[in-house]
Amino acid sequence: MTSFNIGLTALRTAQVALDVVSNNVANANTPGYHRRRVELANLNPNVVAGHRIGNGVEVNYIRRLHDQVTESTLTSVISDVSYVEASLNIENKIESTLLAGDNVIGDTLNQLLSEFTNLSSGPNEATQRQAVLESGQQFAEAIRNTVSQLQDLKKTIRLQVDNEVENVNDELAQLSDLSVQISRFEARDLEHNNELDERDALLNRLAEMVGLVRSERQDGTLSLMIGRHSVQQGVNENSIRVGGSPEQLEIYMDERQTPLTLDNGRIGALLTAYNETIPAFEEKLNELANGLINTMNQVHGTGVGPDGGFQNLIGNIVSDSSTDPLSTVIEHADLQAGEFTIGVTDANGVRQLHTITIDPDVESLDDVAAQISGLSGLSASVSAATNQLQISALPGLSFDFAGGVDTEPDLSSVTGTSVAQLGGTYDGDSNETYTFRVDGSGTIGRGTGLIVNVFDSVGEPVAQLNVGEGYEAGSPIELPNGTTVAFSAGTLNHADEFSSTFVGDPDQVGLTSGLQLNSFFSGVDASTIEVDSKLLDNPTRLAAGKTGDLSDTSNLPAFIAIRDATVMPGDRTFSEYLDEIATEIGFQVQSNTRLNESLTTYKLRLEEERDATSAVDLNEEIVYLQQYQKSYEAAVRIIQTTDNMLNELFSIIR
Structure with a gap:
């Protein structure tokens, strides 16, 4: 009878529905699981006595509940979150490298520049000279260690990139296998929801590592992009590889020669840190070290220590x-x-x-x-x-x-017998030629009106020297900028003149x-800077003066002025430039911390939206369980009733 067949279809359908609900309940806590729903369809009716009567029910398909837009957006956001988290982790390490430890670069730099001020109060003290050199070594060691730690961080990142690439290739191989399985199930019109769940979880794992954009079409096919390159889904699996150079890492897909542009995922963050972030801070430290090396060496090179010349x-x-x-x-x-x-x-x-x-x-x-x-x-x-x-x-x-000055200027054109001798320490900043012209004739230290006029290089008078009555032969007379001139006993004749160049900028x-x-530092950048070994071996070579006298501190003002010298980019001092480096990494950390919080919140909201559609609600499943249980019981009653009717019919026939 038709009722018996109809009851059987209802029974079978209810059994399938109960199995689906049971599977949902069993996987309520399974990561990546999407709940299923049984979609039913009525069977084509039979014509009985001129009437079309229903023929029962069947399971049309088992639907996997998911939101395509939410799932695709979530995958992209997972890439973003992974990128920012990895970047933030590296930036925290860079900040720790720059600012942590006992020998912070800024502290050692300030100490070095302060020691020159201390030396000016005790230039004769060997311990104070040693303190200058030790502070120089501490600064050099601090900045070298910082660059070394940044280099070690790059080595660690390189190892991480290799490991991530290996993991990505494993996942791409699984993706290829899954795609083949899904295609085969689709060709046989078989349900493949488990494989789709597994594929979604796999794509999100890939998104964390390499940055992935997915786009699901209405027909269920999936389009995948990694760094603007499409990912094949089939027998020929994709793979990525590390290329480039030790200074610039690149990621290539398959045999392509154009590197991937990875703006997301952990690998993208690692590449950005390796290729851009860390080198940028290394360059700034090198610029700081090189600027200080050249500035210190220029001052030291144009000075003289107590040992004198070479x-x-x-x-x-x-x-x-x-x-x-x-x-x-x-x-x-x-x-x-x-x-x-x-x-x-x-x-x-x-x-x-x-x-x-x-x-x-x-x-x-x-x-x-x-x-x-x-x-x-x-x-x-x-x-x-x-x-x-x-x-x-x-x-x-x-x-x-x-x-400085020639102690004995050229007197070849002077007709008198007195010999002029220059001395002192010239403290002018530029080179200047002074001309000494005699006004009057007579004997040094005698008579009136014996004057020597001094003119600068443009002919302007700078001094008028009385070398007649009242002047003691051989006594030094002060000139501008810390220099002196003395005239020995003898005569000077009117209009005699001589010139001498006073050198304040010898280099x-x-x-x-x-x-x-005659340098203070050797090396040219942050990784090679150190106090000159010749200075360490002989601290008396420390060029605090210009004359070689032990108590001469005429070169120390130039060292002290380095603290406020605006020689770094942006007209910044060394301390300001170093502070700017610390501020920059601090700003990056702060900015990415806020961005990470924002993206994480967005990711959680998308996960909630996904779960609202795809996650298993046990209360809801209990309702379905009761519904299909009733359907199952009703189908059993139909079969039982039909069976009773058949038994009565057979008993009548007998």
């Missing part, structure tokens, strides 16, 4: 070429065309200044050596092995780059810092 001096810098222009082989210093002055002192203390002109865009290291060798009492050469400049003085002579080229001649 008989022999070798520059620290090893250049690539001795024949190419200086500006092309010395890139760590800002060389300028100008004059370079070397002072040569003999055994009697007589000092003579020699000046050469250098254009670093034209002249090479060999050219500089040749010019120095042309100066009286000096010779220079360039090492064939290392291209280091070496300067030597003849026996009994010493040299320095402190500028307009920047050669002492560029070649690191």
Whole structure:
């Protein structure tokens, strides 16, 4: 009878529905599980006695409840959250590297600059000189350690990238297998909801690692993109690989030669940190170290320690070429065309200044050596092995780059018998030529009206010196900028004159810092900076003065002025620039912390929206359970009733 068949279809359908509900309840806490719903369809009716009567029910399909838009958006947000979290983790490590520890760069820098002020109050104290050098070592060690830690962080990131790439390729292989299974089930028109759940979970894991964009079409097919490259879903699985260089990591997909543009996911964050974030801070630290090296070395190189000048001096810098222009082989210093002055002192203390002109865009290291060798009492050469400049003085002579004055000016045009002698320490900032012109004739220290007028390089009078009555022969007379002149016993004739150059900027080229001649620091950046070993071996070489006297502190004001010197980008001091570095990483951490909180909140909201559609609600499932249980019981009653009717019919026939 038809009723029996109808009851059987109802019974079977109720059994399937109960199984689906039971499966939902069993997987209520299974991650990634999407609840199922049985979609029923009535069977085509039969025609009985001219009437179309229903033929029962069947399971049309088992529907997997999900929201395509929410699922796709959630996958993208998972990529964003993973990117920001990984970036924030790395930025926290960078901030800790820059600001944590006993030898914080800023503290050691301030201590170093303060020690020069302390030295000015006790230039004769060996312990104070040692304190300057020790503070220099502490700063150098602090900044070297910081860069080393950043390099170690990059090595760790590289290992993480390799590990993440391996995990991504494992997931892509699983994705390919799943896609094949899904295609086969679809071809056989079989339910494949478990595989779809597994695929969604897999895609979200991929999104965390590499950044993934998914777009689900109405027909159920899925379009996937990683870094603007489509991901195949089928037998030929995709894979990614690490390429590029040690300085610039790239990720490539399959055999493509164009690198992926990864703006999301952990790998994207790791690449950004490796290629951009960490190098940016390394560059800033290198800029800070290089600026301080050049500034300190320029001041120290143009000073003299208590040991006085040098008989022999070798520059620290090893250049690539001795024949190419200086500006092309010395890139760590800002060389300028100008004059370079070397002072040569003999055994009697007589000092003579020699000046050469250098254009670093034209002249090479060999050219500089040749010019120095042309100066009286000096010779220079360039090492064939290392291209280091070496300067030597003849026996009994010493040299320095402190500028100042010729102690015995050129008096060849003076007709009188008195000899002028210059002295003192010139403290002017620029080079100046003074002309001394005699007004009147007579004997030094006698008579009236014997005057020497002093004019600057543009002819303006700067001093009027009485060397007649009241003047004691040989007594020094003060001149501008810390210098003196003395006239020995003898005569001066009217209109006699002589000139002398007072050198306040002996190194307009920047050669002492560029070649690191008589330097405070060696090295050129944050990873190579250290106090010059020759200074550590002999602290009396610390150039606190200009004359070589133990108590001379004439060079210390230039060291002290470094604290407030605005030589860093943006007209910032060294401390301000260092503070800016710390502020920058702090701002990045703060910004990404807020962004992470915002994205995490958005992710949680999307998960709630997804769960509202896809998660199992046990209360709701109990309602369905009762509903299908009643349907099952009713189907049983139909079958039982039909069976009773058949039994009665058979009993009548018998």
